[in-house]
Amino acid sequence: MGVPPPSGSWGSVTVAGLGVSGISAARALAGLGAAVTVVDGGDGERQRESAKALEQEGIAVRLGDGTTLPEGTELVVTSPGWKPDSPLFAAAAKAGVDVVGDVEIAWRLRGPDSAPWLAVTGTNGKTTTVQMLASILSAAGLRTAAVGNIGTPIIDVVLSGEPYDVLAVELSSYQLHWAPSVRAHSAAVLNLAPDHLDWHGSMQAYAADKGRIYEGNKVACVYNADDPATEELVRAADVEEGCRAIGFTLGTPAPSQLGVVEGILVDRAFVQDRYNSAQELAEVSDVQPPAPHNIANALAAAALARAFGVEPAAVRDGLRAFRPDAHRIAHVADVDGIAYVDDSKATNTHATEASLASFEHIVWIAGGLAKGATFDDLVAKSASRLRGAVLIGADRALIREALARHAPEVPVVDLDRTDTGAMAAAVGEAARLARPGDTVLLAPACASMDMFVNYGKRGEAFAEAVRDLEAGTGGGQEQAQGR
Structure with a gap:
């Protein structure tokens, strides 16, 4: 059973999940004439408030x-976080009912003149890259938006009626799993490292879902030449005739690649003679922060912007104009010659490895x-950079x-606390271990929910503790166990 076109009858649709994307899908489908039922396993205050608002709209x-399939369901639209082995989806499969995601619905709702998609996925860096891309496209005078994950x-964007020229689309592995029909103008996989394996079941399944972003690409499949797994996904993809594989590297680029030469970002892919010439795009100093x-x-x-025909000057101007979101290698303050940096967004080991590689003494x-x-x-890769660690x-x-196995010489302070106030103590202990010229780096390599509502609140606690330290009012060091 396929998803009906916008002009067709949508029948009875079940939306799984009462989050942002689920509410958006429910309202959109109801507006198109579907009989929508939203199911959610939760029954807390937030869910009840959202349910009340939707019920007032006839949903x-x-x-x-969240396990029983409503009678008469003809299509299930899932929110990204619902696992493929959820009982609701097993019931749908038994009843012969398709399960798709909100991204798939958005793709099917596009009109013949809808804006093409430049799509980005990867284990880390998706949001920053999409925001950079939108900044570059805007600098080129194109009407665009950063959307998706x-x-x-x-x-909401597809149905808004806004006359966009092109969309910069972030897609998670969850969203790609449930979006079999999406066909981007060009797409990029930034990197691949183990993540969300409890959801996908294996690294192979996770990589396969990431690789779906390349299916049907028209102009360029952009891959990380320094991460061979991303190139393998390009090789496995079924693309339109003429679509090119375009690499990017932190080293000197080969033909059909973008890279770095003596502090300059250069293009050897979208130039007339890519074997003998390169186009300067921007300086490394135009990128903030200029971490690898x-x-x-x-x-x-x-690379994605150039695949869409953007001129070099717009790449430079867009990168200069871009500023990253909070909690992504954000410099908080310098105190007594020590830099304090908030990378609370580094919630897995892959992101933390990149963060640690950005500083010399940490x-x-x-x-x-x-x-x-x-x-x-x-730890083995980063040990030489570590001045100390506070856990x-x-x-x-x-x-x-x-740390004991791979960096036994590094002093470690183990704070036996999981309360939110532990961050102030951690900053105080880090200040004690650091020397002038060092960087105190919050890059947790872990999720935040044991102590904080989200990684943003964790980063805010770090910044507040640093400001207290700067003012001379911080530095609590109780309940620390040194190694």
Whole structure:
């Protein structure tokens, strides 16, 4: 059973999940004439408030039951986080009912003159790259928006009627899993590292879902030449005739690649004679912050923009205009010659490895919920940069044990606390371990929910503690256990 076109009858649709994307899908489909029922296993205050608002719009909501398929359902539209093995989807499969995501619905709702998609996925860097891309496209005078997993539901954008020239679309592995029909103008996979394996079931399945972003690409499949797994996904993709494989690298680029030469971002892909010439796009200093992984993000964004025909000057101007969101390698303050940097967004080992590689001498604040991760590779690769480590959170012992195995000479402070006030103590201990010229880096390599509502609140607690330290009012060091 396929998804009906916008002009057809949508029948009875069940929307799984009462989050942002689920609410967006429910309202959009109801507006197109579907009989919509939203199901959610939760029954808390937030869900009840959302349910009340939807019911006032004629949308049925079933709370406290996310497993039973409503009778008469002809299509299930899932929110990204629902696992493929959810009982609701098993019931749908048994009834012969398709399950798709909100991104798939948005794609099917596009009209013949809708804006093409430049799509981005990867384990880390998606949001930053999409925002960079949107900044570049805007600098080129194009009407665009950064949408998808970045926060703006893509269905809302597609149905808005705004005459966009092109969309910069962030897609998670969850969204790609449920979007079999999406065919981008050009797409990029930034990197691949183990993540969300509890959802996908295996690294192979996770990579396969990421690789779906290349299916049917028209102009360019952009891959990370420094991460061979991304190139393998390009090789496996079924693309339109004439679509090119375009690499990006932090080194000197080969033909059909973008890269870096003596502090300059250069293009050897979208130039007339790519074997004998290169086009200067921007300087490394135009990218903020100029950390290696962020330069890679900028190259990927530039490659997608160039695939869409954007001129070099717009790449430079867009990168200069871009500023990253909070909690992404954000410099908070310098105190007594020590830099304090907030990278609370580094919630997995891959992101944290990139963050640690950005500084020479580091006192590392880490810990939280490990989500099944291991830390031996991360510590082994980063040990030479570590001046010390301060550990917080529920799974800090896993990091402490990895440090003992691979960096036994690094002093470690284990804060036996998971309360929000532990961050002030962590900053105080880090200040004690650091020397002038060092960087105290919050790059937890873990999720935040054991101590904080989200990574943003964790970063805010770090910044507040640093400001207190700067003012001479911080530095609590109670309940610390040194190694």
